[in-house]
Amino acid sequence: MNKFLNNKIIYFVVLAAVLLLPFATDALLGRGWVRIVDFAMLYIMLALGLNIVVGYAGLLDLGYIAFFAVGAYCYALTGSPHLATAFPMLFPDGLHLSFWIVLPMAALLAGGFGVLLGAPTLRLRGDYLAIVTLGFGEIIRIFMNNLNAPVNLTNGPQGISRIDPIQVAGVSLNATQEVFGITLPSVHLYFYLFLSFTVLVVFVSHRLEKSRIGRAWMAIREDEIAASSMGINTRNLKLLAFAMGAMFGGVSGTLFAGFQGFVSPESFSLMESVMVLCMVVLGGMGNIYGVILGGLMLALLPEVLRHSVVPLQQAMFGKTVIDPESLRMLLFGTALIVVMLYRPAGLWPSRVRRRELDTDEVAP
Amino acid sequence: MEIFLQQIINGLVQGSVYALVALGYTMVYGILGLINFAHGEVVMVGAMLALSALTAMIGWGLSPLLALPLSLILAMAGCMLLGYGIERIAYRPLRHAPRLAPLITAIGVSIVLQNLAMMIWGREYHAFPQLIANQSHHIAGAIINDIQIIIIIMALVIMLALMAVVHRTRLGRAMRAVAENQHAAQLMGVDVNRVISVTFMLGSALAAIAGLMVSVNYGLAHYYMGFLLGLKAFTAAVLGGIGNLRGAMLGGLLLGLIESLGAGYIGDLTGGFMGSQYQDVFAFFVLIAVLVFRPSGLLGERLAERA
Numbered sequence: 221m222n223k224f225l226n227n228k229i230i231y232f233v234v235l236a237a238v239l240l241l242p243f244a245t246d247a248l249l250g251r252g253w254v255r256i257v258d259f260a261m262l263y264i265m266l267a268l269g270l271n272i273v274v275g276y277a278g279l280l281d282l283g284y285i286a287f288f289a290v291g292a293y294c295y296a297l298t299g300s301p302h303l304a305t306a307f308p309m310l311f312p313d314g315l316h317l318s319f320w321i322v323l324p325m326a327a328l329l330a331g332g333f334g335v336l337l338g339a340p341t342l343r344l345r346g347d348y349l350a351i352v353t354l355g356f357g358e359i360i361r362i363f364m365n366n367l368n369a370p371v372n373l374t375n376g377p378q379g380i381s382r383i384d385p386i387q388v389a390g391v392s393l394n395a396t397q398e399v400f401g402i403t404l405p406s407v408h409l410y411f412y413l414f415l416s417f418t419v420l421v422v423f424v425s426h427r428l429e430k431s432r433i434g435r436a437w438m439a440i441r442e443d444e445i446a447a448s449s450m451g452i453n454t455r456n457l458k459l460l461a462f463a464m465g466a467m468f469g470g471v472s473g474t475l476f477a478g479f480q481g482f483v484s485p486e487s488f489s490l491m492e493s494v495m496v497l498c499m500v501v502l503g504g505m506g507n508i509y510g511v512i513l514g515g516l517m518l519a520l521l522p523e524v525l526r527h528s529v530v531p532l533q534q535a536m537f538g539k540t541v542i543d544p545e546s547l548r549m550l551l552f553g554t555a556l557i558v559v560m561l562y563r564p565a566g567l568w569p570s571r572v573r574r575r576e577l578d579t580d581e582v583a584p
Numbered sequence: 585m586e587i588f589l590q591q592i593i594n595g596l597v598q599g600s601v602y603a604l605v606a607l608g609y610t611m612v613y614g615i616l617g618l619i620n621f622a623h624g625e626v627v628m629v630g631a632m633l634a635l636s637a638l639t640a641m642i643g644w645g646l647s648p649l650l651a652l653p654l655s656l657i658l659a660m661a662g663c664m665l666l667g668y669g670i671e672r673i674a675y676r677p678l679r680h681a682p683r684l685a686p687l688i689t690a691i692g693v694s695i696v697l698q699n700l701a702m703m704i705w706g707r708e709y710h711a712f713p714q715l716i717a718n719q720s721h722h723i724a725g726a727i728i729n730d731i732q733i734i735i736i737i738m739a740l741v742i743m744l745a746l747m748a749v750v751h752r753t754r755l756g757r758a759m760r761a762v763a764e765n766q767h768a769a770q771l772m773g774v775d776v777n778r779v780i781s782v783t784f785m786l787g788s789a790l791a792a793i794a795g796l797m798v799s800v801n802y803g804l805a806h807y808y809m810g811f812l813l814g815l816k817a818f819t820a821a822v823l824g825g826i827g828n829l830r831g832a833m834l835g836g837l838l839l840g841l842i843e844s845l846g847a848g849y850i851g852d853l854t855g856g857f858m859g860s861q862y863q864d865v866f867a868f869f870v871l872i873a874v875l876v877f878r879p880s881g882l883l884g885e886r887l888a889e890r891a
Contacts, residue, residue, distance in 0.1 A: 274684075282691060344879050350619070351619060351871075355815055362861075546699045546703055549699045550703075553693070553698075554696055556689060557673070557696070
């Protein structure tokens with residue numbers, strides 16, 4: 221009883237801290253940082269989506285950002301004046317669909333792409349999925365870069381701008397709003413929107429983990445032959461995990477497009493996929509809280525590096541020898557290797573996962 | 585017809601390079617059952633090392649005909665060392681870990697290599713110095729130059745030499761034994777670790793040669809060149825049947841041909857909707873098609889279903 225009460229108090233403290241986070245960040249670090257925290261929330265959502273694929277089902281997806289791109293472009297096309305340039309007859313001022321209509325469509329489309337990719341590869345060994353997704357991530361980018369001719373669908377490398385802001389109950393999130401006498405700037409509003417989506421994703425992940433499906437995924441991850449001899453349809457369940465991860469990616473993508481108001485192929489490079497993978501691996505595959513921790517750490521890392529490494533180098537050498545961007549990727553790569561070698565279950569591992577990854581049994 | 589022949593020539597040149605890189609993937613896969621994701625980056629490092637060595641040697645006033653083989657040897661040595669190091673650091677400790685683990689370290693290694701290369705050699709494209717008078721020959725309206733002829737011949741010679749090593753020497757027998765059954769090979773007195781190291785080194789040496797070939801052919805080297813090349817070479821290996829040496833060669837040449845013919849004709853086929861900028865997507869669709877219709881590849885044996 222006492223423990224229950226303690227837990228409740230902790231929950232309330234965490235809840236209050238999270239709700240006040242944008243205000244505290246704004247006051248202490250400035251408004252720019254609230255925006256950074258918003259992006260961190262997006263990354264956390266992405267990482268949680270990838271966690272279903274990598275953490276629960278044990279499938280390596282190296283092109284995860286492609287699904288994010290599918291979602292982002294979905295909203296960019298349907299929620300901006302851009303279609304007017306491609307089909308001036310059909311849409312004289314573009315198609316301005318509401319975000320809330322596009323969201324499920326984008327999720328389904330991304331999930332559909334997931335099924336298309338997963339169906340041929342998931343019946344084979346896991347390595348093939350890794351390389352096929354890696355290729356897919358690159359292909360999507362080639363298409364986004366080149367589909368500006370002969371019909372200007374994606375506007376090529378310039379990307380699509382002037383995407384409609386997200387509206388909640390008719391209220392645009394792109395302007396400062398006043399709620400109960402509290403002034404909420406746009407970045408704060410987006411924070412609360414992303415927070416609610418993140419909570420939803422956490423809830424779904426959590427329920428999935430404990431469900432029959434989640435247990436089946438973990439069984440497949442640990443021993444596929446044993447799982448299938450227990451009557452689990454391994455192919456369909458792997459496909460489900462893959463498609464579900466893709467859907468979460470698509471949802472985050474639409475949010476990203478609405479928040480940023482601009483999308484271009486540059487945002488969806490392989491490095492982004494690697495970064496999300498890093499969040500999952502570093503934080504602890506299969507553990508929701510570990511993944512959130514990993515996402516938060518790695519999303520804030522580039523900002524921290526930018527504010528520390530550049531001045532440090534300036535002071536030491538008088539110029540920037542190593543730019544923070546490549547230093548960040550170098551750190552990510554090293555982290556992937558070191559974590560897999562010395563702490564394969566991540567910084568904050570799930571209990572099951574740790575037991576499984578630490579056993580040093582000889583493969584048959 | 586001239587266009588067709590020209591595309592065939594281009595395809596064969598490109599395919600020879602793919603085949604050399606694909607051999608590296610396939611050898612490692614045959615022995616360890618592991619996709620060495622970092623292999624594409626080894627190709628890139630090979631090209632960059634060769635370029636640096638070449639530039640330095642030309643600067644010292646060495647004759648290009650001497651500098652070219654010397655820098656190739658240097659690049660091969662560097663890549664062999666790199667291949668050995670990669671296996672030692674990223675793969676060997678995880679040999680008995682779940683399959684996901686070495687895949688993740690592999691992607692880590694390739695990120696590290698890419699970014700180290702970017703720090704050392706910069707983001708810009710490096711022009712490869714033109715060393716030999718590159719004469720063009722006309723065959724039935726198509727053009728082939730000396731470099732392309734050298735690439736095709738060299739690739740053929742190297743592949744034949746590799747086949748000889750694998751099928752005629754003691755080392756090759758050990759490699760095949762380890763590929764067949766690691767434990768049995770160990771019981772028969774084969775030093776498994778050594779064989780695996782040597783396999784990685786051989787594959788990396790081939791990668792260095794391929795890297796030099798690509799950059800001489802296009803006259804360019806870049807820190808990012810290894811990624812797509814690696815992806816395509818892997819496709820070639822899968823197309824031929826991964827784990828199978830002849831398959832890698834066949835797959836490489838075929839993929840080169842598919843790509844160059846595809847890029848040459850896609851404009852006509854799609855009525856001008858898609859152009860040659862989509863050249864890079866062919867490999868991907870080939871990969872998907874192979875995985876759907878014949879996952880074991882053209883020459884491969886049936887693959888294990890188990891992940």
